[in-house]
Amino acid sequence: MRARLVPVALLLAAAVLLVLGLYGRALDYELVWMDEAEIGEGAIVLPPGAPWASAFTRPLHASSAGTNPYYRPLQIVVATAVHRVAGPAPRFHRAVLFAAAIATACAFGALAQGLTGSAALALAAVAFAAAHPAMLESWVWISGLGEALAGFFIVASVGLGAAALARGGAAAAALSLGALLLALLSKEKAVATPLLVAAWWIAQRIAAGGLRGALADRASLRRAALLVGAQLALVLVYLLARPLLLGRGLVAAAPIGGDVATHLLSAIASWPASIAWLLLPLHSSSSDTIAIVRSAADPRVWLGVALPLASLALALVCAQRGRPVAAFGIAWIWIAFLPTSNLFPQIHAHAERYLFLSVFGLALAAVDLASALAARVAPRARVALAASLVGVFALFLAQRTWVRTPAWRSTETLFRADVARDPSFREGRFHLVRTLVESRRFAEADAELRALRQTPAADRSGYANATGVEQLACAVDLGLARPGMAVLRYDQIAKDAPPIAADPGLRSCVAQALEAQGRNAEAAQLYEQAVASLASEPPAALSLAMARVYAKTGRRDEAKQWLARAEAAGPRDAAFDIQLRQVEKLLR
Numbered sequence: 064m065r066a067r068l069v070p071v072a073l074l075l076a077a078a079v080l081l082v083l084g085l086y087g088r089a090l091d092y093e094l095v096w097m098d099e100a101e102i103g104e105g106a107i108v109l110p111p112g113a114p115w116a117s118a119f120t121r122p123l124h125a126s127s128a129g130t131n132p133y134y135r136p137l138q139i140v141v142a143t144a145v146h147r148v149a150g151p152a153p154r155f156h157r158a159v160l161f162a163a164a165i166a167t168a169c170a171f172g173a174l175a176q177g178l179t180g181s182a183a184l185a186l187a188a189v190a191f192a193a194a195h196p197a198m199l200e201s202w203v204w205i206s207g208l209g210e211a212l213a214g215f216f217i218v219a220s221v222g223l224g225a226a227a228l229a230r231g232g233a234a235a236a237a238l239s240l241g242a243l244l245l246a247l248l249s250k251e252k253a254v255a256t257p258l259l260v261a262a263w264w265i266a267q268r269i270a271a272g273g274l275r276g277a278l279a280d281r282a283s284l285r286r287a288a289l290l291v292g293a294q295l296a297l298v299l300v301y302l303l304a305r306p307l308l309l310g311r312g313l314v315a316a317a318p319i320g321g322d323v324a325t326h327l328l329s330a331i332a333s334w335p336a337s338i339a340w341l342l343l344p345l346h347s348s349s350s351d352t353i354a355i356v357r358s359a360a361d362p363r364v365w366l367g368v369a370l371p372l373a374s375l376a377l378a379l380v381c382a383q384r385g386r387p388v389a390a391f392g393i394a395w396i397w398i399a400f401l402p403t404s405n406l407f408p409q410i411h412a413h414a415e416r417y418l419f420l421s422v423f424g425l426a427l428a429a430v431d432l433a434s435a436l437a438a439r440v441a442p443r444a445r446v447a448l449a450a451s452l453v454g455v456f457a458l459f460l461a462q463r464t465w466v467r468t469p470a471w472r473s474t475e476t477l478f479r480a481d482v483a484r485d486p487s488f489r490e491g492r493f494h495l496v497r498t499l500v501e502s503r504r505f506a507e508a509d510a511e512l513r514a515l516r517q518t519p520a521a522d523r524s525g526y527a528n529a530t531g532v533e534q535l536a537c538a539v540d541l542g543l544a545r546p547g548m549a550v551l552r553y554d555q556i557a558k559d560a561p562p563i564a565a566d567p568g569l570r571s572c573v574a575q576a577l578e579a580q581g582r583n584a585e586a587a588q589l590y591e592q593a594v595a596s597l598a599s600e601p602p603a604a605l606s607l608a609m610a611r612v613y614a615k616t617g618r619r620d621e622a623k624q625w626l627a628r629a630e631a632a633g634p635r636d637a638a639f640d641i642q643l644r645q646v647e648k649l650l651r
Contacts, residue, residue: 070182077186078168081193082161082202085464089203090154090161093473096349096494097206102142102151109143118143119248122309123209134305137248138209156205163211164202167218168193171423174222175430178263178388183446184430187453191426194461196347200416203471209250210419216246217256218423220294224260227290228267228283236290243294247301252402252420254302257294261287262394263387266378270387316408319524320355329524330405332356332363333413334370337404341396341418341425344460347467348481350488351411352525371397381431389431395424411490412524429453474498482511487520489527496535505542512539530566537572546576567593571605574612583615603633607642614649622650 094103101107107123109115118140123133141159149155168189176185192198201207201214220242227235239260246253264287268280318326333353356364374393382390399420405412430453437448470477475498478491485491492515499508512535519525533556540549553573557564564570570593577586590609594601601609606629613622626646633639 070176070185073182073186074169074172074176074189077189078165078172078193081190082164082168085194085461086161086164086199086202086468089468089471090157092153092157092203092471094151094153095204095471095474095477098153098156098204099474101206102146102153102156105146105151107139107142108146109139115140115143120308133209133251134309135209135248135250137212137245138250141212142208153205156208157203160202160205160208160211163208163215164193164198167211167215170215170218170222171426174218174225175427177222177225178391178427179430179434181434181446181450183450184434184453187433187450187457188426188430190457191429191453191460192422194457194464195422195425196344196460196464196467197341197415197418197422199347199464199467199471200349200414201419203468204416207416210252210416213246213250213253214420214423216242216249217253217259217420220246220256221259221263224290224294225263228260228264228286231282231286236293239290240293240297243297247298252399254298255398255402255420257291257298258398259395260294261291262398263391264291266382266387266390266394269379269382270385270390273383316410318408319353319405319412320357325355325357326408327406328356328359328361328364329353330412331367332361334367334404335363337400337413337418338370338396340415341421344463346484347415347463347470348484348488349415349477350481350485350491351413352485352487352489352523353405353412355522355524386431386435389428389435392424392426392428392431395427396421399424410526412526426453429456486514487523487525489515489519489525493527493531493535496539497531500535500538500542503542505539508535509539509543512536529560530563530569533563534566534568534572537569537576541572541575541579544579546579549573549576550580565592565596567596567605570596571608574608578612578615583612587612587616587618600632601628603629603639606632607639607646611646611649614646619650622646626650 101124109118118136121136121139123135123138142156145156145159171192172185172189175188176182179185179188201210220239223235223239223242226232227239243253243256246256264283268283319329320326330353336353354363358364374397378390378393381387381393400418403409403414403417430449433449433452434445437445437452441448470480474494478488478495478498482488482491482495492511496508496511496515499505499511512532515527515532516536533552536552537549540546540552550573553564553569553576556569570589574586574589574593577583577589587609590605590612593605594609606625610622610625610629613619613625626643630643633643
């Protein structure tokens with residue numbers, strides 16, 4: 064018993080040391096990027112008194128045309144639980160990420176040891192995976208909670224599935240299905256799990272004597288068919304239930320380049336760069352831009368087509384030569400990557416987090432191929448040499464992760480560095496401008512906004528919320544005492560893009576500009592339109608604006624009603640209290 068516990072203790076200790084050693088300093092980093100809305104403003108947190116079951120019948124975010132309605136109820140449940148206990152403080156939400164990371168490392172270590180039969184190689188695989196910078200967007204970024212949870216449950220499901228295939232245990236198969244269900248409730252990418260389980264069975268059977276012989280082994284084939292069939296059935300139920308629960312199912316993003324053919328060419332042409340970064344992550348970035356490719360003759364398209372085909376051939380060679388773990392790892396890379404490979408239009412064409420799950424496949428392939436190489440060089444020290452080789456590369460990965468981590472201290476540090484590296488990264492510049500506006504650094508925001516409003520490069524994809532850009536432009540104009548410019552720009556938007564002009568946030572901002580010009584009656588009308596377009600109770604700031612403009616125009620009774628609503632719903636802080644008192648003075 065003691066001999067069995069030693070590898071388990073070593074694995075747990077390694078997981079804790081790796082995760083906390085590499086990522087622990089990020090515990091008290093600020094809310095970054097989407098964290099600010101999701102956690103800081105409570106966008107994904109269930110309202111007080113809402114039943115927990117409501118998390119399973121709503122999208123992660125409120126959706127609108129052109130957005131993807133993510134279905135991640137487990138992320139909502141966990142985020143809400145932490146929020147109700149500790150509020151929006153980043154350290155507690157990030158602590159949950161670290162716990163998920165440690166659990167994932169342990170589950171992956173158990174899987175690797177089960178496949179390789181070596182505790183040393185399993186530890187090397189864990190070090191490789193945990194050290195890869197692809198983990199940052201799932202284990203440090205709080206909005207990556209869904210990915211972190213899904214990663215654990217997917218790895219657990221595959222590990223339990225492999226155990227069920229080997230021993231035929233009903234308990235392991237049932238637990239594998241349960242883990243898959245939780246993975247699906249965490250993130251959509253879990254639909255790839257049955258293919259991972261099937262890939263391991265195929266690789267193992269080919270290595271044992273060829274696929275034809277495997278098909279003749281009725282007992283093994285039956286176990287695989289039952290388990291993978293049950294997992295596929297669960298995925299099918301999920302895919303059918305998801306649009307019924309959300310009211311819509313798939314992404315509504317526009318194709319890159321404006322047509323499907325250009326989109327597919329661009330997506331395939333981007334694969335070589337993604338896989339190259341997975342193998343050798345020299346620099347990291349949150350940029351989602353890719354090159355727009357319009358010709359099938361482009362060498363990047365051919366390379367993008369050749370890569371998965373060559374990988375499949377390499378996996379088959381590995382399996383035929385008795386290296387099923389390497390074959391499985393190579394297949395894992397592509398199976399995990401394809402759901403977010405941008406073949407179907409996504410809001411973000413590229414992201415390092417899309418390779419999070421592929422890292423585990425790469426780690427398995429690395430330890431098995433290193434073992435094969437070591438067996439040729441030093442057969443007696445095969446395991447030690449292979450683990451050392453992988454460990455050395457893990458040190459390189461850890462160094463790249465260590466260097467990248469401080470960028471996640473704040474939204475500004477993240478996007479200032481990434482925009483400087485990739486000026487075509489429009490969403491990054493958008494969030495940089497928003498951060499500068501919130502810190503009232505309007506001159507800096509104005510300079511970045513001018514760059515953001517320039518016509519995007521014709522050969523690079525990029526996404527920025529058009530309505531959000533106009534809201535920021537209005538806020539900058541107000542901050543720089545240019546209300547007339549804000550009003551003129553809005554009048555033009557109303558002619559050219561009525562849906563943007565109808566946005567309640569933009570209307571509220573332009574109404575403030577009208578107030579600054581003394582055009583209070585027009586401001587009141589625009590505020591009223593903003594309130595009318597809301598599906599729920601207006602925010603306290605808008606209620607206060609209604610009270611203020613009604614007070615200025617002599618509509619005292621209505622002003623008092625809106626002031627009471629603002630006071631009831633508003634934050635209990637000094638700044639908001641000062642604004643309340645100012646409106647009260649207008650009513651005296």
